[in-house]
Structure formats: C-alpha cells, structure tokens
Amino acid sequence: MVLAKEGTVRMNSETVGLGDAYDETVHDSIRLTWSGMYAHAAPWNAAxxxxxxxxxxxxxxxxxxxxxxxxxxxx
Incomplete structure (x- = not known):
C-alpha cells in the first residue's frame, strides 16, 4: 500500500536510532508506512x-x- 507520494525527502539515520550512518536527500519518494518506510530513487546504488x-x-x-x-x- 502507498500512503503518500512525497517527492524529495531528507532521510537522516539519527531519526531512527542508527547514529550518523546517513543523511541524504532522496528523490521520487513514496511513503509505505507512517513510521518511515519509503521506496525511493537510489541512483548511487544502480550497480x-x-x-x-x-x-x-x-x-x-x-x-x-x-x-x-x-x-x-x-x-
């Protein structure tokens, strides 16, 4: 289920208790859960x-x- 199409979103690992593992702005974000699970573009991982x-x-x-x-x- 898709809850919302949110477009560009800043994702910061500190907000989910993972320390400073990442702090990225991602595009084409689609919210899957209210707790913060998203599907989003990840061109840095294309390989x-x-x-x-x-x-x-x-x-x-x-x-x-x-x-x-x-x-x-x-x-």
Whole structure:
C-alpha cells in the first residue's frame, strides 16, 4: 500500500536510532508506512540493482522483464 507520494525527502539515520550512518536527500519518494518506510530513487546504488538471487526474496525488481515474464502464467 502507498500512503503518500512525497517527492524529495531528507532521510537522516539519527531519526531512527542508527547514529550518523546517513543523511541524504532522496528523490521520487513514496511513503509505505507512517513510521518511515519509503521506496525511493537510489541512483548511487544502480550497480547493485537486479543482482539478488531469485530464491532470496524473488520480486520484480530482482530480474529483468523478459525473465519475469517467463515465470508468468500469462506469458
């Protein structure tokens, strides 16, 4: 469920008790929970997109579109 499209948001790890691990302004933010879980753009991490093994939390962001469609009943 999406609670709100919030756009640009400052995320600071100190607000969730993680010390000074990060303090970033992120774009394209979508609030998923009122406690602070978001989906957002992370271009600094692009090299790691799509690298999770399919048996480790398989989801549409883990594989390319062609591979995802091969698993679909609607091929």
């Amino acid at each position: 790691f997109f799509g690298t999770v093994a399919p048996n480790d939390g398989f989801g549409d962001w883990n594989v390319g579109w062609d591979q995802w469609r091969q698993k679909s009943a609607l091929r």
